[in-house]
Amino acid sequence: MHHAAGDNKYLRTTVDAFDTFMFTPKDTTSGRGVHIRDGMDLKRTMIMVVLPLTLLYIFGAYNIGQQHYLAGGMQDIGLLQKFMFGLLQIIPMFIVVHAVGLGIEFIFAANKGHAVEEGFLVSGALIPLIMPPSTPLWIVAVAVAFAVILAKEAFGGTGMNIWNVALTARVFVFFAYPTVISGDIIPVLNDAGEIVKNNYVWIQNGHNFLHNLFGGFFEVNAYKEVMQQMVNGSIDAYSGATPLAVAAKDGFGALSSQWTFSELFWGFIPGSIGEMFKPLIILGAIWLIATGIGSWRIIIGFLVGMAITGILFNVLGGQGNVFMQVPFHWHFVIGSALFAMAFMATDPVTAAQTNAGKWVYGILIGVVGMIVRVINPAYPEGWMLAILFLNTFAPLIDHIFISRNVKKRVANVAVG
C-alpha cells in the first residue's frame, strides 16, 4: 500500500480501494513470467455483470410503482411518479446493502492486509434485486452481514466461497423472517362473515419515509384513503398475489385466467424487483455469454434441465398437484427462473469449474429447482434452494471429471 495514509490500516485500505477503483495501478510485470498481460481484470469482469443489472433496476423501479398504484386501484398515475416511487423504495435498500456489505469487506481486508476485492460489486447489485421490495431495512442489513461474514469472508473472501453470497442473504431472510417473503394472507370476507377467498398480499402497500416526505407527489393521502376503503370492505381489494403463488395453489386454470403468457413475459406483475422483465433478463444472459463472462454451458444446461423436468411433470400429471399441469414453457416466465439462470447460476466461483462439470451443474439446477418449485408444498419457488444445493455439490461434480483425467494419465504407467 503506497499511500501517505499513515499507520491506520483501515484508512490505508479505504484509500487504496478508492485509488485502484479510479486508477488502474502503474504496476508492471515482475519479469518472472509473462511480460505483457491481458487487458482484462477482475474489476472489468464484475462491471460487465453489473451493467445489465442496472437496466433491471430501472425497469424494476417502474414496476414497483406500477404494482403499488394498481393495488390501490389508482389508474391515473403518471409514468414518472411510478418510476420515482419505485426508485425511492429501492434506494434505501441499495444503500444499506452496500454500506453493510462493503463496510464488512473493508474491515476484513484491512485486518488481513490485502486489497479490497471487487466481488461484492456484483453481490451488492444482486441482493436488492432478489429481496421483496418492502423488506424492512434492518432485516436486509442483518441478512447481508450474515451472508458476507459467514458465506464469504469465513472461507477466505472473493474467489474462495462455496455458496453464492446473494442467495445466502436471501435464504437467511427466507428462514429467519419467512413472512416477509411469503407474504401475508388476508382473507376476504363476504357479508355473512365467511371467507370468500384468500389474498396473498405479497407487496405491502406501505410508504417509507422518503415517500411520505414527498407525499403530495406520490398522492399518499389519496392512497391511504383507498386502502382504508378496502379494509372496510367498501371496495374489493386487489389480490397482489404473484403468478407463482396462484399457480402453486390454484393451478394452471387460475394462472391463465389472470395473466396471459405475454403479460408474464413482459413482466408487469408483482414480484421481486429484478426478476420481472424477462426480455431484459434474456438480453442480460446473451450479453454475459457474448462477453464470455457467463458460462453458456450452465445457462443452456439450466434451460434443458428445466424443460425436461417440466415436460416430465406435464406427462405424469399428478393427482392433487395442480402445479404439475402448468405447461413447461410457462415455467420460464413465472417466478425468478430466468433471473436465477442468468445471474445466480453463472457465478463462476460457486459453480462447477470444469467445462463438462458445468453442463451437469446447469442441468441439475434446472431439475432440482423445478422439483422444489412444483412438488414442495411449502414454498412455490425453487431456484434459491436449488442453486445453493448445487453449490454444495459443485466441487464433487468437478472431482468426478478430474479423477477421470487423472486415472487416464496414471493408468498408462502400468502399461508403459
Place this chain on the structure above:
Amino acid sequence: MGKNISLKKGYNIKIVGGVTDNSISNHISTTYAIKPTDFYGIAPIPKLVPEIGSEIKAGEPLLYDKKNADLVFTAPVSGEVVELRRGSKRKVTEVVILADKEQRFKDFGKTDLASATAEDVKTKLIESGAWHFLRQRPFLVSAKPTDTPKGIFISGFNTSPLSPNAETVMQGKELEFQAGIDALAKIAPVHLTVQKGSSVTAFEQVNNATTHTISGQHPAGNVGVQIHHISPIRKGEVAWIVNMQDVAVIGKLMMEGIYHPERVISVAGNALETPGLYRVIQGVNLEELVSTTEDARVIDGDVLTGTPVAKESFLGFYSNQISVIKEGDEYEMFGWLLPSYPRPTKSRSLFGSFLSSKPFDVNTNTHGERRAFVVSGQYEDVLPMNIYPVQLLKAILANDFEGMEGLGIYEVVEEDFALCEFVCTSKQPVQQILRDGLEYVREQS
C-alpha cells in the same frame, strides 16, 4: 507414419514492431558469454575450467557443473576468457569471452554418420558441449546421457509473439539439418513437427525422422504441446527436445568436426527503432543489436516466457529472439472501465479482442491487480492439452505431490502455461507457480 494434429485452442498475440524485412544481417560482437542461469538444475556456482585471461578455442571446455562434471559447457567462440561475473550469493551469472577476430575451432574430427554408433555420437556431443542442446522433458533440465528417451522431438516452427519465421532461419541449412537428424536418430527416434502449409526446404524429404503436421494458433509451436499430442509423457518416461537451429549446429559438428553455434535471431518489438533478423553466434552481446530510445524492457526470449536483461547482456543459450517492448508504469484513470488505448486481450468484453489481427502496441503494465482465482474456463481456452491447468496449479500451491503427478505436471513446462498466465484475469504468477512445482517434484524423484 506422422500424425496430423489440428488444434482449436490458443491465441496468437500480434505485436507492433515485428520484423518486416526478411533479410539477415551478420552481426558479431566483441564479447560473448555463457550464462549458467540459462540452465535449470545445475549448481549455482559452476566451476571454471580455464584460468581468467587464458586463451580458449571454440568448443573447448569453459565451465562444468560439479554434479555432472562430464557434461562440460564449452566456449561458443574463440578468444580470451576475460571475466567471471557473479550475482547474489556468489552465483555465477556470466562467463565473458573477448572474441578473436579470426575464429579458431577445436577439431573434433568429422563423423561418418553411416557407421557411427549411438555412443560415438553421444561422446562427440558431450565433448563439444553440444550435448546441452538436448533438454529433457519433464523439467526442462539438460538431458542425461544415461537415460533412454522415448524420442527426440523437434518443433519446426515458432508461434511465440515476434518470433522469427522458420523458413527464413533455416534457409541454406538443409544439409546440416539432415546431418543433425541422422546423428540424433542413432540415439533415439526423432520426431519433427512442422506447421501445416510450411514450406521449409530443410524439412521436406527429411530422412530418419517421423514428420508430423500441426495447425493452430500459439502454443502450437511449443514442442511440449506437440509431444502431448504425439506421445504424451507418463511418469517415469523422458523425452528429449532440441531447437531446430541447434540440430543444424549438431549437423555441422558431425560434418565438419567443429563446434560453431551459429543461429538466426529476430530482434523485434515496439520499443525498437529498427527490428531485424541477425545471424549471430550463441552468447552474442546485445548492446549493439538493441537500439532503443525510450524506457524499454529488453527481453532475452519472447514476451511470454523470456528473461528481462540489461541492454549490455548476452543472448541466452536457447534463445532465438530478443524482444524489446515499452514499459508501462503509468496510471490510467478508470482504465478497467474505459481503456484509453487498445491492448491485446482474449476477452470479448474489450474491443481489443475483435482487433486481434491488428498488431498491438503493448507495454508491461499489468492492467489490474493480483486476485484469487475467480474466473473459470479461461486457461482451458488457450491450452490445447488434455490437462486441467487451474487444478494443477492449486495442487502445486497445496504441495500435493500425488495431485501434481496425476494432473500432468510431467507434461508441461512454463512455456506451455505462458498463454494461461497472459489471459489470467486474476493476474496470477502462473509460470512461477509451475516452476516451483516442477522443482518440488524434481527434488522428490
